[in-house]
Amino acid sequence: MNDKSHEPVITDTTTGDKAGGDGPDQRKPKGMDRRAFLGTVAAIGGTAMVGSSSLAHASGDFSGYPNSYGLLTDLTACVGCRSCEKACNEENNLPSPDVPFDESSVFNEIRRPDAHAYTVVNRYENPKDKSQPIYRKVQCNHCKEPACASACPIHAYRKTPEGAVMYNQDLCFGCRYCMIACPFYVPAYDYASALEPKIVKCTMCYETRVKNGRITACAEACPAGAITFGKRDALIKIARNRIEKNPDKYVDHIYGEHEAGGTNWIYLSGVPFEQLGFSANVPAKPPIELTKGFLSSVPLVFTIWPALFGMCYAAVRHRDEVSDEKSSSHKKEEGK
């Protein structure tokens, strides 16, 4: 259960920011956090299935794996070279695109990740300086408490302690509720496939790299230092530090620090995020909190309804019996 031995210790080399080496913090017992998360899942399942109240207390407490990894995209640094798109495509053996990666005409329209691309870079006009467009990389944000995982009826999604949100196509029947639930419009579906359609999304290079102590392909490929890989907690500190040091350069908002309960991929920007197509009205509560109340009513209905409606049935029968008795005793008297 505890795989401390695989835990990569990573110092980000692209920006000089120390993202991973936060010393003793890293030695927190990881198994326990995972248990806390399993507790959440069990609590929800438990309350739904058997109504266990002792577990329900634990369900509100999960605040993410403290030692998980994440990425910080600094949109002020991105130059729109699409090296990350190319690296991602190669890393994941995706089909080569119709338009080559050095072709800038793709920026004429706003794209989104799809069945053939885990990540895309879009161009937006810079309201501060029209000659300096802003580029935004889009991919799965790897939420701390992912809506997709809360939506999936078959547990095809899991949140790894390292931070990646992983999807298993062997468990998926293609309802696409995860796509409905994702506040960031990330999961894509392979609609063209008749026999093996599946969800396609960024894996944070979990299987090929992060699990083995390497940083993601996009972060490694970025020549501009716009993508920093590291412990999420450390990345938040770095981001805050950058805002403090350059208050004119950045808006005072780390996107993903609180959105949807917090994401492992966070962003810094020089202009308000909603101007760059970021979902603006994402509540800070993890989405799973929104359905907990409903699901907790399920065992109550199973317990109370039979008694309640059984009583209604008994009451109606009782009334019928009483009126039968009355009419038959009436008849007897008449017969005398």
Next chain:
Amino acid sequence: MDEYTATAKPVNFQTWFMDKLLMGMTWPEYLRTLITPFNLLAAAILSVGLPLIVIRFVQGLASVTDASNDYPWGILLGWGLFSGVPLSATGFVMATAYYIFGFKRYHSLVRLGVLTGFLGYLFAVIYLLTDLGRPWRIYFPMAVGFGTASVLFLVAWHVATYLTVQLLEFSPAILEWLKARRVRKWAMMITIGMTIAGIILSTLHQSALGAMFLLAPGKMHPLWYSQYLPVFFLSSSIYAALAMVIVVSTLGARFLRDKTDHTFLSTLDPLTIGLGKGAAVGIYVYFALKLIGVAHDDHWNLLNTPYGHWFIVEMLCFVLLPGLIFSAGVKKQNAGIVRLGAFSAVLGIIVNRINVSTIAFNWQLPNHLHHIIPPWKEAMIVLAIFTLHVLIFRWILNRMPVLREHPDYKESH
């Protein structure tokens, strides 16, 4: 005992087949009765729709739907699942009214309600199977992975269980048709248990269909998104059921008159008015709940926006108006007016479910209203499945004792 076995075993297969399936006719006679304008229309629809369904399974969803990464669900689910399930609450509402609350006068409509419910759920599953990426894995939530934190997990389990419950509830009609007297007796014994199971499952999954959208607060227009969504869905399904029983019984009395009996026809008008009374109360409750929803989130200011205007149209024309029509019909004791109310209430339910699942969803995306127009192929598939639904419904009403009582089993309920 002997007389039972004598009637239970037909003389030979041919007579059995003619008696049960061809309604006592020979093949040529039966085929001749099939040539009607309605059947020709149905055949035309199916001749286009069924090949499209085959194409969908051979070439994938992309070949027939506009389903995209931003719009994963289209009219197949908006119509088939989200509208179909509330309109199929008929079984649970009628069985509860009759068996649990003792509305004994409604006996002639209970079986029709149960059949409407059973077929409605069956076809909701068929729409779902057409829409699922890998429908052959439909049993996965029951056997392979348990996503207990998912509202859809609950819906999957409940719809599967409730489909079984409704088949059992309807089984006496099938068994009477097959003259299986002893099995029928067993089936009747579990009625009360099945009815209460139906209440549990229906309250939970009707509301769960609304609760599914709770996960996506940022994507749905705030006038339709509410923490009360589960309550809205459950509450509206109850009057939807009453209205649907009126609609189906009206159509049955109109088009299958020779399959009804005297009791059915002579009690239909007063019972329709009674159902209309219930439906009016149900609508007013739902209308009040929707107002509470707007008040709770203090969204009054949104009413004077384009989406707000559409919300007002929905609330006034598709909720309140059917309620007022019901009330007028009840006041004048006019079953015709109540029937008009029922048709408009059913339409209102469909408008609401399409609003929640399609129009209010993703309302902020550019060109949103352009994206939600279903492509003709998908619309054709929906029409074909709906046609099959009607044909199978009629097939059963023609043969089994639903609109009438089986002469051998009168007084046995």
